[in-house]
Amino acid sequence: MVESLAAEIAAEADQSHMILDLAQVRRLDTLGAWVLDRTRHELGSRDLGADFANASQEQQILLDEVAYRGFQEQAKPRRSKAVDFLVDVGQSVAGAGRDLVDGIAFLGELVSALIRVVVNPRRFRGTAVINQLEQIAYRGVPIIVLISFLVGCIVAQQGIFQLVRFGATPFVVDLIGILILRELALLLTSIMVAGRSGSAFTAEIGSMKMREEIDALRVMGLDPIEVLIVPRVLALVIGLPLLTFISSIAALSGGGVTAWLYGDVSPDVFLSRLRAAVSFNTFMVGMIKAPFMALVIGIIATLEGLAVQGSAESLGRHVTSSVVKSIFMVIVLDGLFAMFFAAIRY
Amino acid sequence: MLDRVHPPIDRNREVVIRVRGVEVGFGEKTILRGLDLDVYRGEILGFVGASGQGKSVLTRTILGLVPKRAGTIEVLGQNLDELSPSERRLLERRWGVLFQQGALFSALTVKQNVQVPMREYLHLSERLLDELAMLKIEMVGLKPDAADKLPSELSGGMIKRAALARALALDPDIVFLDEPTSGLDPIGAGEFDELIATLQRTLGLTVFMVTHDLDSLYTVCDRIAALGEGKILAEGPIETLLESDNPWIRSYFHGKRARAAMASGA
Ligand SMILES: Nc1ncnc2c1ncn2[C@@H]1O[C@H](COP(=O)(O)OP(=O)(O)OP(=O)(O)O)[C@@H](O)[C@H]1O
Numbered sequence: 001m002v003e004s005l006a007a008e009i010a011a012e013a014d015q016s017h018m019i020l021d022l023a024q025v026r027r028l029d030t031l032g033a034w035v036l037d038r039t040r041h042e043l044g045s046r047d048l049g050a051d052f053a054n055a056s057q058e059q060q061i062l063l064d065e066v067a068y069r070g071f072q073e074q075a076k077p078r079r080s081k082a083v084d085f086l087v088d089v090g091q092s093v094a095g096a097g098r099d100l101v102d103g104i105a106f107l108g109e110l111v112s113a114l115i116r117v118v119v120n121p122r123r124f125r126g127t128a129v130i131n132q133l134e135q136i137a138y139r140g141v142p143i144i145v146l147i148s149f150l151v152g153c154i155v156a157q158q159g160i161f162q163l164v165r166f167g168a169t170p171f172v173v174d175l176i177g178i179l180i181l182r183e184l185a186l187l188l189t190s191i192m193v194a195g196r197s198g199s200a201f202t203a204e205i206g207s208m209k210m211r212e213e214i215d216a217l218r219v220m221g222l223d224p225i226e227v228l229i230v231p232r233v234l235a236l237v238i239g240l241p242l243l244t245f246i247s248s249i250a251a252l253s254g255g256g257v258t259a260w261l262y263g264d265v266s267p268d269v270f271l272s273r274l275r276a277a278v279s280f281n282t283f284m285v286g287m288i289k290a291p292f293m294a295l296v297i298g299i300i301a302t303l304e305g306l307a308v309q310g311s312a313e314s315l316g317r318h319v320t321s322s323v324v325k326s327i328f329m330v331i332v333l334d335g336l337f338a339m340f341f342a343a344i345r346y
Numbered sequence: 347m348l349d350r351v352h353p354p355i356d357r358n359r360e361v362v363i364r365v366r367g368v369e370v371g372f373g374e375k376t377i378l379r380g381l382d383l384d385v386y387r388g389e390i391l392g393f394v395g396a397s398g399q400g401k402s403v404l405t406r407t408i409l410g411l412v413p414k415r416a417g418t419i420e421v422l423g424q425n426l427d428e429l430s431p432s433e434r435r436l437l438e439r440r441w442g443v444l445f446q447q448g449a450l451f452s453a454l455t456v457k458q459n460v461q462v463p464m465r466e467y468l469h470l471s472e473r474l475l476d477e478l479a480m481l482k483i484e485m486v487g488l489k490p491d492a493a494d495k496l497p498s499e500l501s502g503g504m505i506k507r508a509a510l511a512r513a514l515a516l517d518p519d520i521v522f523l524d525e526p527t528s529g530l531d532p533i534g535a536g537e538f539d540e541l542i543a544t545l546q547r548t549l550g551l552t553v554f555m556v557t558h559d560l561d562s563l564y565t566v567c568d569r570i571a572a573l574g575e576g577k578i579l580a581e582g583p584i585e586t587l588l589e590s591d592n593p594w595i596r597s598y599f600h601g602k603r604a605r606a607a608m609a610s611g612a
């Protein structure tokens with residue numbers, strides 16, 4: 001609006017000198033003053049002088065204050081879109097590499113802190129571990145039981161629909177038994193814990209970082225890794241296997257109920273087939289993996305939390321990326337374990 | 347008004363913080379370029395400088411929170427780079443820090459905040475811990491009912507006092523205060539200054555105080571160091587700085603606000 005008006009004034013100006021009469025102007029704000037003075041300035045540069053007239057005292061003060069001047073643009077390196085894209089790709093690859101190195105370095109720091117705690121048990125923070133265990137494991141039980149039960153039902157139902165065509169309905173017990181104990185319970189639990197506790201963990205550490213609470217710990221001679229991170233990671237390493245166990249039971253119950261309803265597999269048959277189908281190995285495969293998943297989730301959540309910078313936006317970004325990276329790494333690690341266990345025929 | 351007798355500066359007094367040739371930068375930007383500074387035992391050193399010159403950065407460098415590129419820092423006669431982790435922990439017991447934003451642990455109450463360092467280093471009964479914490483809380487002029495409040499339930503001035511109580515928890519030799527009176531009303535700021543001076547006298551503290559507050563400089567600081575262009579531009583009692591002909595120091599100490607502070611101050 002104002003700009004087009006000013007442009008019109010400038011376009012119509014053909015006399016050698018213009019007077020901008022402000023007598024009728026009742027209110028003048030910064031925007032108006034700036035555009036007026038810019039117009040005057042531009043006319044001046046076209047050798048058409050312009051001046052203000054009848055400006056009131058306040059208007060004159062404002063006009064002087066916002067006198068037109070070019071603002072120096074912060075020099076931005078200009079590149080084409082294609083180059084930008086390549087730079088982005090390169091940076092994310094370098095970033096992923098850096099994440100890996102940081103993760104391993106941090107694992108080292110964590111282990112050395114753990115050793116320090118083991119050597120000097122007085123520095124072990126039992127209360128904090130129990131407290132975290134409550135947050136991570138105990139309070140997570142209902143939701144994990146619920147989703148595991150439902151997933152058990154769904155897998156069993158789909159299994160029955162396929163197997164019934166071959167007249168092999170009872171084999172659904174083998175299917176869900178092995179699938180749940182080896183993979184599903186652990187994956188479900190890890191993903192849930194990454195979403196529930198990993199994010200909380202990043203947000204807590206991140207907001208402590210933002211408020212200089214981490215620095216305050218450091219200058220008191222307290223090691224943030226020992227005080228904040230070791231208890232959380234320990235609680236994860238203890239809690240995740242427990243939750244995985246609970247999740248297995250819930251999922252198997254779900255599968256059992258569904259097999260009974262849809263496939264006429266009575267609970268007795270279900271249990272005896274289950275006993276035949278799964279061995280202790282099957283169960284252990286799931287349980288052995290659990291502490292490693294806990295470690296991965298803990299390390300990623302911590303690193304993201306410590307990477308938070310001053311702003312709220314940065315906190316949000318790191319919480320998101322903590323969850324995404326943990327879930328991604330949990331699945332990758334599960335794949336590696338699958339290859340490993342296949343190779344050793346466990 | 348405070349009638350603080352500024353002790354005469356005796357060059358033979360023990361130096362508790364000795365900074366030599368410290369260089370600190372972030373990326374390509376250099377903030378401190380070869381800075382030298384001494385802080386003597388038992389004094390209140392006021393540290394001034396324009397915003398963004400690196401006062402907080404120097405404080406954080408001395409505390410070991412920001413890495414330096416060159417130079418040495420000695421605190422209580424010990425070179426910080428040469429300490430083993432356990433020696434460093436011992437040293438860290440002997441300083442207390444009041445951060446610019448307080449940095450109280452937001453999940454803990456004021457009393458628990460004060461007790462954090464005590465629990466870490468002293469092995470005391472719960473009863474004694476509680477009593478000690480209440481004593482510190484009272485010393486900094488907080489009402490006892492503030493003890494069980496969370497930091498989010500405190501006003502700005504109360505946060506500063508609570509953070510000071512935590513900084514004093516272990517009876518440190520040195521306290522670092524980063525703008526302790528900023529954000530307080532003038533009366534509150536004056537009381538806080540008085541509090542610092544009183545505590546300094548009763549506990550024999552050495553105080554390193556970053557400040558923009560001219561009143562604090564006039565009323566409580568024994569010596570002042572001015573930071574500019576990454577170096578100490580001038581240091582000494584306020585008279586020395588008043589005589590300095592550095593343009594920034596001149597405008598700082600001879601501006602309108604400075605004259606008002608001088609008239610009411612020392
Ligand atoms: N972590 C960091 N990364 C990059 N630059 C930083 C960092 N910390 C501080 N700086 C820069 O260092 C300079 C000095 O900052 P500092 O916080 O020490 O200023 P100050 O003198 O304390 O100012 P104020 O009086 O406003 O508190 C600023 O230019 C700031 O941008």
Ligand SMILES: [Mg+2]
Pocket residue numbers: 401402403446524
């Ligand atoms: Mg600062």
